[in-house]
Amino acid sequence: MSTADTLSKRRAKPAQEASVGAALPDLELKKAPSQQRAVETYERILAACAELLGEVGIERLSTNLVCQRAGISPPALYQYFPNKYAILHELGMRLMTVQNELLTPWAVPATFMLPEPAFAGSVAELFLQTMELTAHMPAGVWVTRALRAVPSLQHVRNRSHDFVTDMLLLPFMDAHPRANRAQARLTIRLAIDALYAAQELLFDDPSLDPQAVAATMAEMVAGQMMRLRRG
Structure with missing residues (x-):
């Protein structure tokens, strides 16, 4: 099943869940x-x-x-x-799907078996590719901001990050079956959120050097992943 298929099946539930106990707009x-x-x-x-x-x-x-x-x-x-938020919701779903599809060739056991410098380099490259893709998507930067700023849309990003976490956890555990699965999932989830936040920071502050940010974030993520490998 593709990323797009999986995410599309999750379109209906978030709007219903988010509306419980709050007057949030209909997104369906x-x-x-x-x-x-x-x-x-x-x-x-x-x-x-x-x-x-x-x-x-x-x-x-x-x-x-x-x-x-x-x-x-x-x-x-x-x-x-039904409203402008439903249109933004569709744009957000499309952006998350295209971003996640970049991971398909990367999310394999061989990636998680790379030595630390090579793994960090691959993370940095993926980070920059995702930034470039987002910048070239129609209103990609603004849609990214909307997914963060609009309460009724935040589930799009959160569910996408959960999906990617599970997508990366499987090849990591295949490569390192002795690693603590629960800790691996937590580390991967936090890494995804941290990398995404760093991209948002670059969009908000163009004075920062994307290459330097990518390298720094990748080294941080690689260090944590190496600790998981060692158990």
């Missing part, structure tokens, strides 16, 4: 487009939202602005999305 699609014309309209909505997000920011973004930019009427938008 009203319906999925089926006909070609409907798909084109759906994609125009997403593209317009991505463009506007970088221009006006999260707070000023509205469905009316999206409709104007996409050249459609509000009823056409509301066929698919």
Whole structure:
């Protein structure tokens, strides 16, 4: 099963879970487009939202602005999305899926058997690749910020990080079956969050050197992973 398939199956639950005890916006699609014309309209909505997000920011973004930019009427938008947060949710799911797909060739036992310097180098390279991919995705940086700043969207990032943790844990344990599984899972989960936070910092502070940040974070992660190997 692909990353996209797995994450898509998790779309419905988070909105329901997040709404318990709180008046959070509905994130579920009203319906999925089926006909070609409907798909084109759906994609125009997403593209317009991505463009506007970088221009006006999260707070000023509205469905009316999206409709104007996409050249459609509000009823056409509301066929698919109940509010602007549902559009951001879809953009976030797409970004997380594409980011996670970078891991597929990396997440193998051979990676976790590399000596520390080589492993750190591979982590740094993956870090920079993820940054570049995000920067080139439509509104990728702003979608990243939305996943952090908007309470109803935070589950997208959290569930994606949980998925990646399990994705990396399996090849690590295959490579090092004597390692403490619970500690390995915790270490990998914390490493993913730390690397993601470092990328957000680079997006927020362009004065920092991405190469230096990548190398420093990779060395920190590699050091922890080596400790796990030694048991």
